[in-house]
Amino acid sequence: MLAILSPSSRGDEFMLGPMSRKAADPVSARNLFGIILLLAGAMGSWYLASSLDQGSELADAGNVAQQGFYLRDARILGTGENGNLLYEIEADYAEQQNEEQIAFDGVKVRYTTASEIPWSLSADRAVISGNQDKLTLSGHVLATSEQGFEGDVTEISTDWLALEPEKYIAYTDRRVRIRIGDRSISATGMEASLQDNRLQLKSNVSGKFVP
Secondary structure, rough: EEEEEOOOOOOOOEEOOOOOOOOOOEEEEEEEEHHHHHHHHHHHHHHHHHHHHHHOOOHHHHHHHHHOOOOEEEEEEOOOOOOOOOEEEEEEEEOOOOOOOOEEEEEEEEEEEOOOOOOEEEEEEEEEOOOOOEEEEEEEEEEEOOEEEHHOOEEEEEEEEEEOOOOOOEEEEEEEEEOOOOEEEEEEEEEEEOOEEEEEEEEEEEEEOOO
């Protein structure tokens, strides 16, 4: 489940989506699209003014209904199966491409401290799938951890990476470069489990190891 937030005129967070009866629980992205269309006419003018006051841009109500939403400095919260906050996406720009996808520019992905997944990722671009189970990152993609493979500082860099955040799995079929402490490895294709720090390299593996 996802909730999309942007700055309000008071400097607090504004959530696009309804509040539950007991708490401000995140709203799934697939339901969010319909909610935006329903609320556009009633809230479009107020939210547009509020967002622009803080430099956050949102299409006017008519364009939202026809083209979906877009905004700058977006913050997206993802929850796990138990409803607890699992990860956070920050993006310079977010745009609804269709009813099933959201595209981002200038993306950073972080797991929460409570999840005990010590990984963060960044990319030039990203797309979230319609059922929100996969985030596809492209451009200059970098995944880092201070407690990565074998407990060492780890960096993974490639030009395309798929992340399944609720399964803690990242994979690519492209050329990938991995630094683990003082060791450097490159390969074509990789699958990494971020939860238990396991790494599988597919082919064309080469490495540089410092004693």
